[in-house]
Amino acid sequence: MPRMTMIEAIRDAMHVKMADDPNVVVFGEDVGYFGGVFRCTQGLQQKFGRERCFDTPISESGIVGAAIGMAAYGLRPCVEIQFADYVYPGYDQIVSEAARLRYRSNGDFTAPLTIRMPTGGGIFGGQTHSQSPEALFTHVSGLKVVVPSNPFDAKGLLIASIEDDDPVIFLEPKRLYNGPFDGHHDRPVTPWSKHPLGEVPDGHYVVPLGKAEVRRPGSAVTVLAYGTMVYVAEAAAEETGVDAEVIDLRTLLPLDLDTIVASVVKTGRCVVVHEATMTSGFGAELCALVQEHCFYSLERPIARVTGWDTPYPHAQEWDYFPGPKRVGEALLQAMES
Known part of the structure; x- marks a missing residue:
């Protein structure tokens, strides 16, 4: 079984779904040619083209708003907010539109979109790159909120999120991106060197949402x-x-x-x-x-x-x-x- 970092597992999940479903699109700041600030989307534009994986302006409200419209009309956007700290300009769109669309339309429309966000600290990113805002989303009826802890779960949960017919907030702990974190260290002293990469199956599989x-x-x-x-x-x-x-x-x-x-x-x-x-x-x-x-x-x-x-x-x-x-x-x- 292949061994992957969480970054590689997340990228593999998007690759699997984009190959499987032409309605899956990926977009956000720097996710296209550059492959994302953490390289989670590296190679997707080259593989699937600029209409399926593309860059956006620096506008979180625009990213989320466009994704909601696409989702309502049949696409399955998987968008990246570059850091969870940046989501606040798009928060109203998430709460007032995405989370309520199924209820407000009496089931005529849904919002099958996934919003990926790196969360938490540990990279010396300072106040605007290190927050953990999960409670702001768990308070909102109509959303699903996911936080993986390892590469196997990250891939399976992300595939399940993309396939879900309701909006999913997918929070990715930055300290886990490059390998399982060595929890014995209070400080970043070779934090990943003692652990192997996670074993992640090839192809399609899901980790069910709502199961600890x-x-x-x-x-x-x-x-x-x-x-x-x-x-x-x-x-x-x-x-x-x-x-x-x-x-x-x-x-x-x-x-x-x-x-x-x-x-x-x-x-x-x-x-x-x-x-x-x-x-x-x-x-x-x-x-x-x-x-x-x-x-x-x-x-x-x-x-x-x-x-x-x-x-x-x-x-x-x-x-x-x-x-x-x-x-x-x-x-x-x-x-x-």
Whole structure:
């Protein structure tokens, strides 16, 4: 089975769908001739031509608006917002048009489009290249929100997203682009050198939207994480020796509540980890759901380990991220009687 980075797996997913379906089009800033700022679309224009993979002006509202119109009339756009931080000018189009189109038209129109966005920090990109805005999209009825943590899932989830008949926000953690992140390091010390590339099948396959995956079985405490934080949670469990069950949510909306509840009922303890700021972050929704569905099984209060409630701190980037030390402290506290 081929080994790929997440970048290569994402590119392969688009290649598979563009070859399979002439209605799939790819566009965004620098995605054509240049192949994207992270090279996720490299070679697609050369393979499929400028009408199927093309560059756009620097206008996120224009990119999203054009994609919604194309989707409503039968195409399946897979567009790239160069960084998740850039999506805000197009946010109204996503919320007011894409997310509501099926409902507003009584099912006469849908918006089968996928909006890809690099998310999170770890590349010293500063405040406008490092944000994690997933909670802004999980609040919106009509959207689906996906965050892969490895190349296999990235390809399968992206194919499933492109094939979905409703709009999907596809958030790609930048720290995972070039290989699985070594969660033991709080700072970028050879962060990918200890891990092989992910095994990714050739051709078409899907990872179903709305289905979480247990990455590390355990019986003492449940850790809910997604994206880069999956690796940090695994590293924290290894370093502390806590028998933690690490669940990779993969899809935030729709959420696999059954897998979460089954794990928390088993362990009686829960720690939620995400890179975004704490206040009104997606972890708050996870805590509420666990409280509502697992109250009589909980032995300890639910804990959250997150980024700080500050504007993104470029100079303290690697202190801002939840690392294995902070997550490990939460695991040990969860085990206190």
